[in-house]
Amino acid sequence: MSYFEINGGKKLKGVIEVKGAKNAALKAVAAALLSCEKWTLSNLPQIEDVKRILEMVGDLGVEVKQKEGTKEWTNKVEIQARSIQKTELSKKLAGKLRASIILAGPVLARKGKVSMPYPGGCVIGKRPIDLFLDGFQKMGARVVWKDDYFSLSARKLRGAKIFFPRITVTGTEAMMITAVLAEGETILENAAMEPEIPVLAKFLNQCGAKIQGAGTPTIKIKGVKKIKGGQMKIIPDRIETGTFVILGALCGGRIKIKNCCPDHIRALLENIQKAGVKIKEGKDELVVWGAKKIKPINLTTHEYPGFATDLQPPFTLLMTQAQGITQIHDPIFEGRLLFTDSLNSMGANIVLNDPHRATVYGPTKLRGRKIASPDLRAGITLLLAGLIAEGKTIIENIYQIDRGYERIEERLRKLGADIKRIEK
Ligand code: EPZ
Numbered sequence: 001m002s003y004f005e006i007n008g009g010k011k012l013k014g015v016i017e018v019k020g021a022k023n024a025a026l027k028a029v030a031a032a033l034l035s036c037e038k039w040t041l042s043n044l045p046q047i048e049d050v051k052r053i054l055e056m057v058g059d060l061g062v063e064v065k066q067k068e069g070t071k072e073w074t075n076k077v078e079i080q081a082r083s084i085q086k087t088e089l090s091k092k093l094a095g096k097l098r099a100s101i102i103l104a105g106p107v108l109a110r111k112g113k114v115s116m117p118y119p120g121g122c123v124i125g126k127r128p129i130d131l132f133l134d135g136f137q138k139m140g141a142r143v144v145w146k147d148d149y150f151s152l153s154a155r156k157l158r159g160a161k162i163f164f165p166r167i168t169v170t171g172t173e174a175m176m177i178t179a180v181l182a183e184g185e186t187i188l189e190n191a192a193m194e195p196e197i198p199v200l201a202k203f204l205n206q207c208g209a210k211i212q213g214a215g216t217p218t219i220k221i222k223g224v225k226k227i228k229g230g231q232m233k234i235i236p237d238r239i240e241t242g243t244f245v246i247l248g249a250l251c252g253g254r255i256k257i258k259n260c261c262p263d264h265i266r267a268l269l270e271n272i273q274k275a276g277v278k279i280k281e282g283k284d285e286l287v288v289w290g291a292k293k294i295k296p297i298n299l300t301t302h303e304y305p306g307f308a309t310d311l312q313p314p315f316t317l318l319m320t321q322a323q324g325i326t327q328i329h330d331p332i333f334e335g336r337l338l339f340t341d342s343l344n345s346m347g348a349n350i351v352l353n354d355p356h357r358a359t360v361y362g363p364t365k366l367r368g369r370k371i372a373s374p375d376l377r378a379g380i381t382l383l384l385a386g387l388i389a390e391g392k393t394i395i396e397n398i399y400q401i402d403r404g405y406e407r408i409e410e411r412l413r414k415l416g417a418d419i420k421r422i423e424k
Pocket of ligand 1: 022023026098099127128129130131132166167168169170171309310332333376377404
């Protein structure tokens with residue numbers, strides 16, 4: 001198994017570009033299945049999760065062209081679901097990513113049936129799928145659990161009123177996508193407002209969908225018969241942007257983050273500046289200076305536009321370097337603070353009060369260690385920890401980092417980091 005070897009303590013400086021948003025790309029690939037015509041997606045991040053979802057779509061018999069005439073992987077992909085030949089989602093691939101569930105709706109809408117296994121993905125809590133099943137049922141689907149698969153069928157999906165008892169990002173996107181081809185009007189209430197949602201809705205509307213209100217808690221979708229083809233550019237990844245801001249605060253020098261959307265990480269920018277980190281903001285770039293003295297800032301994560309749960313792990317790491325005590329509260333997933341154990345093994349002093357609450361006692365000196373990446377966002381956090389730790393850090397299970405960050409070691413090396421991938 002490959003691993004990263006990091007020699008910590010280097011001051012980083014220079015320019016780093018943000019890649020396309022993983023969580024926008026995955027949903028755009030799924031939405032492409034609504035149309036018989038060609039969708040061209042550009043600025044796709046070249047990461048494992050995107051590869052997996054494209055493999056899943058290919059496995060359904062949909063045409064996926066990665067580069068003119070070749071199978072080579074680039075950041076531009078053409079998807080044409082002239083027909084969908086299979087209605088069973090691959091169990092092996094679905095086990096690797098939670099977002100695989102997003103494919104169920106368009107297949108059900110186009111074919112009248114779909115079989116899907118329980119999706120896998122990051123081990124950050126229970127991650128139930130009840131809100132998806134409820135939504136599909138409200139739209140007229142029959143759901144049967146048989147032989148390790150959910151079998152969903154509906155001769156015709158119809159519009160429905162769906163209130164989400166919990167705000168769910170992929171659930172909102174799944175219902176919005178599925179409702180596009182349903183008969184009549186669907187109203188989603190208490191919907192998620194993450195920036196990827198209005199961007200996808202806008203593009204779907206350009207292709208003939210009738211979606212109103214995406215980006216607010218109430219989304220109305222009037223079903224249409226046909227979705228046309230088109231070209232969509234994936235927006236910059238806001239989690240990668242935020243991770244690089246924290247990287248700059250921990251390891252800069254001066255780091256310029258290009259091709260980003262500062263408004264999408266407003267909650268982080270507010271908090272981190274209060275912590276004493278100097279940031280200069282441009283229209284699509286940010287400059288971050290390494291912080292000499294970090295103030296403790298208590299944090300509670302929240303759905304967008306609140307502080308993203310995906311940025312909690314690197315922020316918690318930042319707080320290990322703060323002068324004082326920080327309370328971290330992450331109510332969204334119950335496993336999101338488990339990685340603090342690994343930080344403690346490197347010298348941090350974090351007390352887990354319950355699955356959702358931690359107290360961070362700073363500042364602490366971190367020492368290099370051999371650790372395994374438990375999930376995507378914890379994985380990148382341990383990598384950042386390695387960059388500020390004294391001595392050598394080995395990070396194993398780096399598939400979990402490659403799932404969401406494109407060739408991260410090459411990009412960090414350009415900033416002056418001493419990190420290499422050892423292939424085994
Ligand atoms: C999305 O996950 C992201 N993944 C996650 O990023 C992100 O952490 C999360 O949103 C929160 O922002 C993708 O977009 C692929 P949820 P998602 O449904 O949609 C509960 C990453 O690293 N819930 O908004 O799966 C759930 O347990 C990933 O990029 C139910 O109870 O999250 C959680 O407590 C990790 N029943 C809450 O809702 C359901 O049927 C919010 O989850 C669905 C969700």
